[in-house]
Amino acid sequence: MELSGGEILMESLKEEGVELIFGYPGGAVLHIYDALYQQNSVKHILVRHEQAATHAADGYARATGKPGVVLVTSGPGATNAVTGIATAFMDSIPMVVISGQVQSRFIGSDAFQEVDCVGITRPCVKHNFLVDSLENMADTIKKAFHVATTGRPGPVVIDVPKDFTAPGEKIPFDYPKTVEMRSYSPPTHGHPGQIRKAVDLILSAKQPMIYSGGGVILGNASEQLRAFTRELGYPITQTLMGLGAYPASDKQNIGMLGMHGTYEANIAMHECDVLIAIGARFDDRVTGEVESFCPNAKIIHVDIDPASISKNVTVDVPIVGDVGPVLDAMLEQIKASEKRADPADIATWWSKIKTWQSGDCMKYDLSDTLIKPQAVVESLWRATKGEAYIASDVGQHQMWAAQYYGFDKPNRWINSGGLGTMGFGLPAAMGVALAKPDATVACITGEASIQMCIQELSTCLQYNTPIKIINLNNRYMGMVRQWQEFSYEKRYSHSYMDALPDFVKLAESYGHVGMNIENPSDVDAALDEAFAMKDRLVFMNFVTDQSENVYPMIEAGKGHHEMRLNPARELA
Amino acid sequence: MRHVISILMENEAGALSRVAGLFSARGYNIESLTVAPTDDPTLSRMTIVTSGTERIIEQIIKQLNKLVSVAKLTDLTEVPFIEREIMLVKVRAVDAGREELKRLCDIFRGKILDVTDVSYVVELTGDDHKLRAFLDTVGADNVIEVARSGATGIARGDKSLKV
Ligand SMILES: Cc1ncc(C[n+]2csc(CCOP(=O)(O)OP(=O)(O)O)c2C)c(N)n1
Ligand SMILES: [Mg+2]
Numbered sequence: 001m002e003l004s005g006g007e008i009l010m011e012s013l014k015e016e017g018v019e020l021i022f023g024y025p026g027g028a029v030l031h032i033y034d035a036l037y038q039q040n041s042v043k044h045i046l047v048r049h050e051q052a053a054t055h056a057a058d059g060y061a062r063a064t065g066k067p068g069v070v071l072v073t074s075g076p077g078a079t080n081a082v083t084g085i086a087t088a089f090m091d092s093i094p095m096v097v098i099s100g101q102v103q104s105r106f107i108g109s110d111a112f113q114e115v116d117c118v119g120i121t122r123p124c125v126k127h128n129f130l131v132d133s134l135e136n137m138a139d140t141i142k143k144a145f146h147v148a149t150t151g152r153p154g155p156v157v158i159d160v161p162k163d164f165t166a167p168g169e170k171i172p173f174d175y176p177k178t179v180e181m182r183s184y185s186p187p188t189h190g191h192p193g194q195i196r197k198a199v200d201l202i203l204s205a206k207q208p209m210i211y212s213g214g215g216v217i218l219g220n221a222s223e224q225l226r227a228f229t230r231e232l233g234y235p236i237t238q239t240l241m242g243l244g245a246y247p248a249s250d251k252q253n254i255g256m257l258g259m260h261g262t263y264e265a266n267i268a269m270h271e272c273d274v275l276i277a278i279g280a281r282f283d284d285r286v287t288g289e290v291e292s293f294c295p296n297a298k299i300i301h302v303d304i305d306p307a308s309i310s311k312n313v314t315v316d317v318p319i320v321g322d323v324g325p326v327l328d329a330m331l332e333q334i335k336a337s338e339k340r341a342d343p344a345d346i347a348t349w350w351s352k353i354k355t356w357q358s359g360d361c362m363k364y365d366l367s368d369t370l371i372k373p374q375a376v377v378e379s380l381w382r383a384t385k386g387e388a389y390i391a392s393d394v395g396q397h398q399m400w401a402a403q404y405y406g407f408d409k410p411n412r413w414i415n416s417g418g419l420g421t422m423g424f425g426l427p428a429a430m431g432v433a434l435a436k437p438d439a440t441v442a443c444i445t446g447e448a449s450i451q452m453c454i455q456e457l458s459t460c461l462q463y464n465t466p467i468k469i470i471n472l473n474n475r476y477m478g479m480v481r482q483w484q485e486f487s488y489e490k491r492y493s494h495s496y497m498d499a500l501p502d503f504v505k506l507a508e509s510y511g512h513v514g515m516n517i518e519n520p521s522d523v524d525a526a527l528d529e530a531f532a533m534k535d536r537l538v539f540m541n542f543v544t545d546q547s548e549n550v551y552p553m554i555e556a557g558k559g560h561h562e563m564r565l566n567p568a569r570e571l572a
Numbered sequence: 573m574r575h576v577i578s579i580l581m582e583n584e585a586g587a588l589s590r591v592a593g594l595f596s597a598r599g600y601n602i603e604s605l606t607v608a609p610t611d612d613p614t615l616s617r618m619t620i621v622t623s624g625t626e627r628i629i630e631q632i633i634k635q636l637n638k639l640v641s642v643a644k645l646t647d648l649t650e651v652p653f654i655e656r657e658i659m660l661v662k663v664r665a666v667d668a669g670r671e672e673l674k675r676l677c678d679i680f681r682g683k684i685l686d687v688t689d690v691s692y693v694v695e696l697t698g699d700d701h702k703l704r705a706f707l708d709t710v711g712a713d714n715v716i717e718v719a720r721s722g723a724t725g726i727a728r729g730d731k732s733l734k735v
Binding site: 118122307 | 586589590627630631637642735
């Protein structure tokens with residue numbers, strides 16, 4: 001079969017099992033768009049901004065575990081995509097971004113719409129390629145998908161000079177069956193000796209803690225994590241990225257940890273004697289001040305990326321490997337072992353934890369007149385029976401979503417944890433809805449974040465993605481305001497959102513349904529009404545209490561044992 | 573501590589910038605960096621001299637290994653190894669100093685490559701210590717210009733860095 005570069009590109013995507021790509025055309029990719037037009041196996045979603053293409057592909061990947069695929073033009077198309085590439089990179093999301101490039105003979109000449117895409121994206125991709133000939137096109141695509149999806153996943157950029165996609169030049173096409181990269185061989189199974197050491201430590205703990213992260217979701221190892229945790233009967237806490245890998249409703253789960261984690265999870269981290277870290281990377285939002293992080297604990301760390309191990313916190317038993325097989329191996333050895341932690345120790349540990357839990361750190365004041373954002377999230381859980389895919393933006397609303405929407409399943413909580421990208425929520429929700437047409441999808445956002453990619457309301461209409469937008473509108477960049485309240489003596493420098501649009505009219509002008517909700521007593525009914533509109537996008541503008549803060553909170557420079565709690569809790 | 577790290581990487585466009593970018597993005601030190609193709613033209617060998625705490629060196633090695641273009645890596649400082657660097661130095665050479673310099677070159681096994689009425693260009697090979705010792709002995713007042721290649725290195729014995 002003789003094909004042009006553009007056709008090879010489309011055929012290769014088909015070979016990779018790609019059903020959906022997100023993109024935006026332009027000069028450098030016109031040949032590719034022409035090839036796209038003349039086939040029907042790959043569906044293209046036309047976004048309204050390249051940033052949204054990457055976020056949508058990212059949401060698609062997080063919900064399905066399959067790589068998200070993006071197609072953008074050279075120059076501004078590529079630079080617009082960078083925020084979304086960096087977002088995916090920080091959260092290790094598998095993604096392949098195909099960017100057009102000027103013709104190879106013009107590279108380096110400051111040609112029209114030329115940027116050094118490989119150079120610009122280098123620090124925020126797992127790897128990138130500049131296709132150097134038509135002959136290497138298929139092989140490069142094969143490698144790109146391989147690198148993006150294996151080991152610790154991540155975004156891979158393929159920069160494609162326009163001349164290599166021209167319809168006039170055809171070569172025989174045969175998609176490579178296998179990849180050979182002598183310089184790339186991700187680890188799989190953990191070292192047996194290390195696993196034995198870890199199991200020994202796990203079974204001699206008195207105050208153990210399991211701390212799991214996004215790696216468990218990326219490694220598709222939720223089942224293994226559940227089996228492992230239940231067998232041991234130990235308490236478990238998750239990072240923001242790891243929510244849903246272990247059911248929120250399970251009694252062994254003591255909630256999220258870190259800056260806005262539960263009091264009990266953070267105190268238990270501080271007090272534990274054996275910490276079992278699984279697919280988590282000791283991010284600064286989790287550890288607080290490293291000097292006072294888990295001061296009494298021996299630390300076991302399971303991670304597929306050796307560079308994550310002992311990066312921020314020195315660990316005692318590192319295990320480099322894919323979390324699933326490592327958990328399987330550990331569980332097998334635990335089951336086979338005679339040894340068990342002393343049940344009396346574990347019971348005492350649990351009773352300490354129960355005492356910490358009894359403080360009810362997530363309690364907040366209800367009001368008859370003002371809508372509490374936390375209450376909206378709890379109502380949303382009820383209205384969706386806890387089954388929805390929740391994409392979030394960044395700010396206070398993101399933390400409330402994480403804290404109050406109890407995720408019982410993995411891949412349901414879609415948020416930009418590492419980069420914290422405002423504007424992520426709406427396009428990500430769109431990507432999820434396209435990946436899961438039958439699922440309930442909501443986007444929890446704030447009036448500031450939503451305006452960063454609001455143009456995608458148009459894409460949502462075009463492709464009929466009936467997501468529900470939950471805008472927790474506090475007329476503030478609430479998270480910024482909160483820091484200013486605590487650390488800058490309430491000098492609210494540029495954190496107030498003035499001249500906001502009428503969100504109801506805005507939604508309507510895009511052809512969607514808009515709702516304004518101002519009274520606490522209307523929240524439940526409004527949500528039920530919105531979710532009953534199965535085939536419509538509903539933009540729900542909740543006018544919420546402006547003064548609400550996210551609690552508990554570990555402030556900068558503090559340790560896990562020094563949390564700031566909700567004043568409402570003190571009054572109780 | 574000072575470490576000499578040698579890596580074999582795919583000899584492709586942009587490979588050097590991946591390494592250089594890694595060091596600048598993560599704030600690691602680079603004392604010197606040399607790179608050239610090996611006997612296998614598809615592979616480049618790069619030698620990086622860096623310094624940092626044990627923990628930073630461990631991170632540098634892991635981060636380098638993580639680069640998709642890096643095929644093999646060795647921390648030469650962990651084994652007996654040979655380090656060599658070439659230095660071209662232009663020194664003031666006048667009056668009695670000319671003889672003195674000539675003698676010094678011999679002691680350091682240097683070569684005089686260029687001679688004028690007032691200067692020599694000396695070529696010297698060795699490790700960092702030796703090169704600095706030469707400059708110290710000549711004295712800052714007499715050194716006009718220094719061009720150093722940066723270090724390269726290889727392990728002693730039959731162990732080798734190969735893919
Ligand atoms: C692109 C981007 N710019 C700036 C920030 C810094 N930032 C973090 S939260 C926040 C405010 C978000 O406001 P809003 O969306 O209204 O959410 P709220 O905190 O009020 O719930 C800002 C500006 C960011 N995370 N991302
Ligand atoms: Mg807000």
